[in-house]
Amino acid sequence: MLKTHAAGVDATPPAVLIERHHNVAYITLNRPAVLNALNEAMLNKLVHAFQTLSTDKDIGCVVLRGAGDGFMAGGDIKEFRTQMELPEAERLHVFQSMLARVGLLVEAMRAMPQPVIASVHGAAAGFGMSLVLACDLAIAAEDASFTLAYCHLGVTPDGGATWFLPRxxxxxxxxxxxxxxxxxxxxxxxxxxxxxxxxxKDALAEATETLARRLASGPRQALARTKALLNAAFGAPLPDQLRREGESFSRCTLTGDFIEGVSAFVEKRRPTFNRG
Structure with missing residues (x-):
């Protein structure tokens, strides 16, 4: 059975749900009545969830998904409407503070050693699409759709979209x-x-779980180092990247996973990783 972790008792459902199953953490955006639109409570819980899971040695993969009819419709425009009534200086401060938290979230997703999979159904719009772009892998149902809808609000993209998308x-x-x-x-x-x-559409959950469990059962130190190398690749001159690759490969040879991988290859069997 999936185990849901929620702190305290509250009449309002938690904006984010965290479940653990077979060394995989499932983070569910949980504001289905508004297509999981991002508000301050959801943003803060997402930052905390990714920062906390990044140090959880029992978790080998993280899945990000949406409850209800879609993945995420973007920011909560109704909250934006109330903020329009603020004086300009105060409005600027509110949005700068929010976007600083957005930055912390995306940085946490990219920096965590575990691979992050976006499992998408329905709409992924605005920041929802930015979240998909920030994940290491993305699997989508046939009914999924994507739109970087910021231009319709007269603003520019956030959440790292302008960094990930052209790449x-x-x-x-x-x-x-x-x-x-x-x-x-x-x-x-x-x-x-x-x-x-x-x-x-009806195969999304199973396909996501299969992919997530495959990653979670892989050689975790090697996958974490691979993720870090790929993250650094676009900003690194080739000689620097070659040096990083050499150092990373050499470090991996000191792990139990390397010994297991070589032994399994020679013995013509499937390796059992995560031995340290």
Whole structure:
């Protein structure tokens, strides 16, 4: 059985749910009545969840998903409406503070050693799409759609979207996606490399679990080092990256996983990793 962790008793359902199953943590965006729109409570809980899970040695993979009819509709526009009534200086401070927390969230996702999978159904709009881009892998149901809808509100993208998107799709397609804010269906999103895989809607949960358990049972130190190397690759000159690769490979040879991997290969059997 999945075990849900929620602190205290509150009449309002928690904005974020955390479940653990087979060394996989499932983080569920849980404001389905508003298509999981991001508000301050959800943002703070997400930051805390990713920072906490990053040090959990029992967790080998993290899945991010949405409750209800979609993944995430972006920011909570109704909250934005109330903030429009603030004096300009105060409004600027409110949004700067919120976006600083957004930055902490994305940095925590990228810095954590475990791979993060976005499991997407329905709409991933605005910051919802930014979250998908920030994940290490993304698997989507056939009904999923993506739109970087910031331009429709007269603002620029956040959540690292302008960093991830051109690296995934190229500069001109990235500008088109950001400047026009058009809806991208799942098959085209896969062609653009925004997501990795598209599966039938009723197969999303099983396909996500299969992928997550495969990663969680892999050589964790090697996967964590691979993630770190890939994160650094775009900003590193080739000689520096070659040096980092050499250091990382050498360090991996000191792990039990390396001994197990070599032994399993020679003995023609499937390796059992996570031995340290």
């Amino acid at each position: 995934l799709v190229g500069l001109k397609p990235a500008f088109e996606i950001a400047a026009l804010g058009e809806r991208i269906e799942a098959p085209r999103a896969a062609d653009l490399r925004i997501i990795n895989r598209v599966v039938p």
